[in-house]
Each structure stands twice: as structure tokens, then as C-alpha cells.
Amino acid sequence: MERDWQAMTDLGKELRRQLTDALPPPQMPVLLAARSATDGAHKLVLGTPHGPSVETVIMPMASGHVTQCISSQVGCKMGCDFCATAEMSTRADLSAAEIVEQVAVACRIRAADGEVRGGVSGGEQGPLAARPHNLVFMGMGEPLDNHRAVFDALSILTDPKGYGSSPRRITVSTSGLARRLPALVEAHPQVNLAWSLTATTDEVRERLMPINRGVPIAKMMQTLRDLPGRGGRKLTFEYALLAGVNDSKEDARRLAKMANEVDAHVNAIPFNVYPGARYQRPDKATVASFAREVDRSGGSISLRESKGQDIGAACGQLAGSHETSGAPKPA
Ligand code: SF4
Helix, strand or coil: CCCHHHHCCCCCCHHHHHHHHHHCCCCCCCCEECCCCCCHHHEEEECCCCCEEEEEEEEEECCCCCCCCCEECCCCCCCCCCCCCCHHCCCEEEEEEHHHHHHHHHHHHHHHHHCCCCCCCCCHHHHHHCCCEEEECCCCCHHHHHHHHHHHHHHHHHCCCCCCCCCHHHHECCCCCCHHHHHHHHHCCCCCEEECCCCCHHHHHHHCCHHHCCCCCCHHHHHHHHHHCCCCCCHHHHHHCCCCCCCHHHHHHHHHHHHHHHHCCCEEEEEECCCCCCCCCCCHHHHHHEEEEHCCCCCEEEECCCCCCCCCCCCCCCCCCCCCCCCCCCC
């Protein structure tokens, strides 16, 4: 996909000049590209005009498909206590172009690396053939806190003249900005939703996620119930398992009940420890017993290990530690 207006010679010279002035292509240099030695996850650290960089992660899945985790903001003001992104001092919204550019860079790198097997729909050539099968807005930032840019980015990513990605293969995750969900569903009804739940009582959730003070669990559950018809849209609860905090059998039973009430699937992810983290991941036996209890209580659950832990690319570890103006450093 051509990005340089001047190279689009089917457009008139004057129009190309005007487009170049009005809509310069986003400048997001790749400051670092690190590949996991254990699971093939590929973290890209991209420079931004906002100061600190953002990170996006390309993850090869067992199915042979590729999932890309996208950032929507530099830093995040939601202040979740278990998240490295929340500790960044700079906060800025990414533009729709900067969000889409993360996919464009991933396509170019995958195409250059020869990691293309006929494209998502088959038959495509060039960087578009390398676009990821699945896109998840689970990187840095709260997508619904930057909703206009995220909605525009979704339009570009799903437009047949843009990236032509299937909305059913895109997931937007929120910490619980309930008031923005109806607008998301109206604008992009088929895009999947994920709620980063992570606690089953208001008391614990308020400690972990300040948003719960304004949007307690019952309010978010009601919002989910009130959303218009689901069609094929999937709903998942993301649940970071923190040792001794939210991993009891009572938590598992409450979680199953809540998930069943709104027909959600639970993705449980043992916490990924990062330098300075205040929490620990539960041991394997506790994780297994938690998942068994959710299952026994009638909940649908998958245990997920985040990819890219060895390169600081796992869930909750993205912290944009590279300054745009500074030299790239290893993660
Ligand atoms: S978990 Fe998500 S919403 Fe919470 S601080 Fe981190 S990036 Fe923001």
C-alpha cells in the first residue's frame, strides 16, 4: 500500500502537493525490533511525536495465524495498579493515523522478512498480504479514552479500500468505560469486546483499577446487558491472575456466574511480573485449580500465557521505555 502522496502519480500534481501539506504520513520510526527466543513474539518499539515511544507486538499463534496487539495511547491515565503502562509519566492520545501505522509497519516488516503465506484472503501481493489475521486493542492505553481516533482507525482497518480486515477478527478491550460502549457498538457492531475485569468484588477491583470507583461492577454488567444484539460479536472477560489477590475459589465461582450472565468467555492470564511490580503471579497449581473451579461452576475459560515475556512484550509489561529523541536501548 503506497503511503507517499508524491508517489501516487495517478493523482494530479497540485492535489498531491495539497495532500502532502494537509495529511503528511505519520512518522513512526522503528526504534527497536526484538523477537522472543521462546515463542516468536516480535515487539516493535515505534517513535512518536509525543516524546515516549509506543509498542506493538506481533504474535504468531499455534493455529498458524498472526495476532497483533495495538496501542491506542502513549501511557494511560486509568492508573491500574498492576500495569507498567500506567507508570509512564507522559500521556498522549495517538491519532487514527498513528494507530493504523502500527499495522502498516508490521505489514512492511513481515513482508520484508518473507513471513507471508498467501495473505489473509489469499492472492494478495506486497505488504497487504502480510497483514495480521487478528488485531487486538490491548496494548498501551485505554482505547475508549481515545475513542474518536480508535473508531476512525477501525473504519480504516476494516474498509475494503483500506486494510480490509474482518471486524470479527478485531477485539477492543476496555477497563470499563461503560459510557463509550454504546457508541462503539453502534459504529462498529461486529467488532469483539473484551472487558479487563480482573476482580470479582468492588472492594478488590477498586484497589486494582481506579475506574471501578466511577463504574462499579454492577454498572458495567448492566451496560453489557443493555448493548444492542450481539450477532456474531464475541465478549470476553480478561482476568489477570494475581497471587493472593484475586485467585481464590470464591473468586472463580463469582467469575463464572458473572460470565454466564452476559455469555462471556473468560481469558485468564497469570500476571506477568515487570521490574517494580507490586504483585506476583500465582503458582501453577493455584492457576490450574482456579481454572478448574470456573469450569466446574459452568464458566467458559481459557488459560492464556502471554507471549513475549522474555522481551518485555507480554500483557501489562508495555511501558514505552524508549524516548523518541534518544538512542534505542535493549528492552
Ligand atoms: S491495564 Fe489497560 S487501562 Fe489499565 S492502566 Fe494499563 S493500559 Fe491503562
